[in-house]
Amino acid sequence: MDETRTQPKGSNNQEEKASLLARLKSPSVLAMLMFLGAVLGCLIMGSAVEEGAVVLGIAWGNGFDMEFPINWSRPVGSDINEAVRWTTREGEWLFDNMAYSIIMLIVYIKKGLTWVPWPAAILGISLLSYRMLGYKFGIFTLISLLLLAAFGMWEKAMETLAMIGTSVIISVAIALPIGIMAARNNLLDKILQPILDMMQTMPSFVYLVPAIMFFSLGNVPAVIATVVYAVPPAIRLTNLGIRQVDPEVVEAARSFGATNFQVLMKVQIPMAIPTIMAGINQTIMMALAMVVIAALVGAGGVGEVVWRGLGRQRPGDALIGGVGIVIMAVLIDRLTQALAKSRQEALKGSGL
Amino acid sequence: MVATMKKSWMVLFLLALTAAMTGIMACSSEPETVEVIKEVEVEKIVEVEVEKEVVKETIVFSDLNWSSALLQNRIAGYITEHGYGYPVDFLTGDTVSLFPALVAGDSHVTMEIWLPNQQDVWDEAMVEGTVVSVGSSLDDNWQSMFVIPRYTQEANPGLVSYTDIEAHKDLFVRPDSDGKAALINCIAGWKCEQINTAKHELYEMGDYVKLVSPGSAAGLFADLEGAYEKGDDWLGYIWGPTKTAAMLDLVVLEEADCPPGCNPAEGYAYPSADVLIAIATGLEARAGDVVQMLRNYDFIAADQVAAEGWMADNEATETEAAINWLASSTSWHAWVTDEAQAAVEAAIAADEGLSNAD
Numbered sequence: 001m002d003e004t005r006t007q008p009k010g011s012n013n014q015e016e017k018a019s020l021l022a023r024l025k026s027p028s029v030l031a032m033l034m035f036l037g038a039v040l041g042c043l044i045m046g047s048a049v050e051e052g053a054v055v056l057g058i059a060w061g062n063g064f065d066m067e068f069p070i071n072w073s074r075p076v077g078s079d080i081n082e083a084v085r086w087t088t089r090e091g092e093w094l095f096d097n098m099a100y101s102i103i104m105l106i107v108y109i110k111k112g113l114t115w116v117p118w119p120a121a122i123l124g125i126s127l128l129s130y131r132m133l134g135y136k137f138g139i140f141t142l143i144s145l146l147l148l149a150a151f152g153m154w155e156k157a158m159e160t161l162a163m164i165g166t167s168v169i170i171s172v173a174i175a176l177p178i179g180i181m182a183a184r185n186n187l188l189d190k191i192l193q194p195i196l197d198m199m200q201t202m203p204s205f206v207y208l209v210p211a212i213m214f215f216s217l218g219n220v221p222a223v224i225a226t227v228v229y230a231v232p233p234a235i236r237l238t239n240l241g242i243r244q245v246d247p248e249v250v251e252a253a254r255s256f257g258a259t260n261f262q263v264l265m266k267v268q269i270p271m272a273i274p275t276i277m278a279g280i281n282q283t284i285m286m287a288l289a290m291v292v293i294a295a296l297v298g299a300g301g302v303g304e305v306v307w308r309g310l311g312r313q314r315p316g317d318a319l320i321g322g323v324g325i326v327i328m329a330v331l332i333d334r335l336t337q338a339l340a341k342s343r344q345e346a347l348k349g350s351g352l
Numbered sequence: 353m354v355a356t357m358k359k360s361w362m363v364l365f366l367l368a369l370t371a372a373m374t375g376i377m378a379c380s381s382e383p384e385t386v387e388v389i390k391e392v393e394v395e396k397i398v399e400v401e402v403e404k405e406v407v408k409e410t411i412v413f414s415d416l417n418w419s420s421a422l423l424q425n426r427i428a429g430y431i432t433e434h435g436y437g438y439p440v441d442f443l444t445g446d447t448v449s450l451f452p453a454l455v456a457g458d459s460h461v462t463m464e465i466w467l468p469n470q471q472d473v474w475d476e477a478m479v480e481g482t483v484v485s486v487g488s489s490l491d492d493n494w495q496s497m498f499v500i501p502r503y504t505q506e507a508n509p510g511l512v513s514y515t516d517i518e519a520h521k522d523l524f525v526r527p528d529s530d531g532k533a534a535l536i537n538c539i540a541g542w543k544c545e546q547i548n549t550a551k552h553e554l555y556e557m558g559d560y561v562k563l564v565s566p567g568s569a570a571g572l573f574a575d576l577e578g579a580y581e582k583g584d585d586w587l588g589y590i591w592g593p594t595k596t597a598a599m600l601d602l603v604v605l606e607e608a609d610c611p612p613g614c615n616p617a618e619g620y621a622y623p624s625a626d627v628l629i630a631i632a633t634g635l636e637a638r639a640g641d642v643v644q645m646l647r648n649y650d651f652i653a654a655d656q657v658a659a660e661g662w663m664a665d666n667e668a669t670e671t672e673a674a675i676n677w678l679a680s681s682t683s684w685h686a687w688v689t690d691e692a693q694a695a696v697e698a699a700i701a702a703d704e705g706l707s708n709a710d
Contacts, residue, residue: 025360037367078667088581103527209570213578217566218528296567310448311541313473
């Protein structure tokens, strides 16, 4: 006999009804219903909005029109203006040196990148992505890089890559030590949180205009803006990665007589590498997001293609530039992730 | 089990309620603007027509993000609001976003369309008939790609015309300009960029001048102001009337004068640009008096420079500068009707500001 049937025949309808109801209550069905309801609601609202707005207006009236008694924006604003001018004058020695080193770094990277002729570079990168990610992605890489070059953006892509590369090097150099220190020191962690939040949300142009006054137009303010925007994820993820290392492993290492430094270098950092690499990957992505803003301060590159297209009211040109940035982002993202995974596997293989 | 059942029914009920509420709002009667036209036909001969009571709808000005446009917007806006009684609002943006807004009718007046910078989009809009030009302003404007600070010229008396740049190129070299003089170009997307690049080739300056693209007007002015503060030498494209040109002491290197109808790209200095006032096509029909004022409008660049100076000295906003100009100058009396003039003067005397601008 059929031993799977545990209930008598008569209760089948109940079971079927219950399962239908269960399917109706499933999250995906409910989500779909809510989405359709929202779309329908928007359509109705769209046709009703004028009347609706008038109804709402009459119902609520004009509200309370109370002006706040104090307005400090002007005196404080002009004080800050004066402070920026003062810093421009007095800080010249510092800013010129910083600018010089950043410019030299970018110039060397760019020279290196453009020294390689484009066929060799495209083939090389495609082969690399084939080795690490399989033949499908290798073909995708080849096609998309050829497209990039076909739209006349190769040289510009190299410029952008040089600027991004410099920003990422500087960001990682700043973020890793700070992240490690924050992982070990709770006070530093608490102080850092609001600072990192500010770095990520402050509109770039606010600190870009003073940066242009200090460092003059070009790659330097762009690198500074990119570093400010891209450093927080690296710091946060380094901090997180090290804090999340299993405390039992750390205890085991200590019980073997490891000093604090040895625990950090040989246990915590190696085990936090996946998270740290995720942080670096995010840094690179955020840096690519700043490419158009970099063009606004004269850094050139693919962002300039976008900006020029917008300025001439030709969104098609701007879209081409945008696709170029997307191609670069996808390639760098996948390749660095694959690189991180292969390192992880190598580490696992070493018997940790 | 029962709790989850109630939750999903609750969700469905809320959805139905939302749909019902929107439906009710859609179908509710709408109070519209009421036109009262009474034509009383009596057996007698006289027909009496009562005047239409038309609600004056808001006029939106394109608040372009540079100081002369902001000031002109507020001058014209104050006259429109207090002289002619239309509510006035300002739409913030820049050339890229505000020209399509004008074409679409989201904004109604743009006080500064600089030709030839926006020539291409302007010609297109003219062909399609989507915007109307009603006059010009800032007739005595200027622009040049060979602008240097006065202290640079004083320190190097031989630097008088653009041909002297080659001898003095070391003054303008930057670390990233490959040993050539850095000339900060016009903003990408403006026509002046193409004209400057054409002149760069024509004058064969490729060996000793590198064109640097500033990306944005803010970047261009910030670069000049930074260099000026530090006392560095600077060479590049500047136009006036702008706040920076008014505040800093700048000198234009000499170039061949542009005879009327010439093309500066063929080796001449820039002539004065046409700065047009453009309106959206629907505006004349509903606000003919304001459009007539705009046709008579004629704000000169010298007044703009004076206003910039006043704003800097008094740490004032553009609205205050606009009211100050209206109070102290009489040239606007010619643009407006007598009632409008009286109304504006009364508003100034009553210390009234603009309702939608600070």
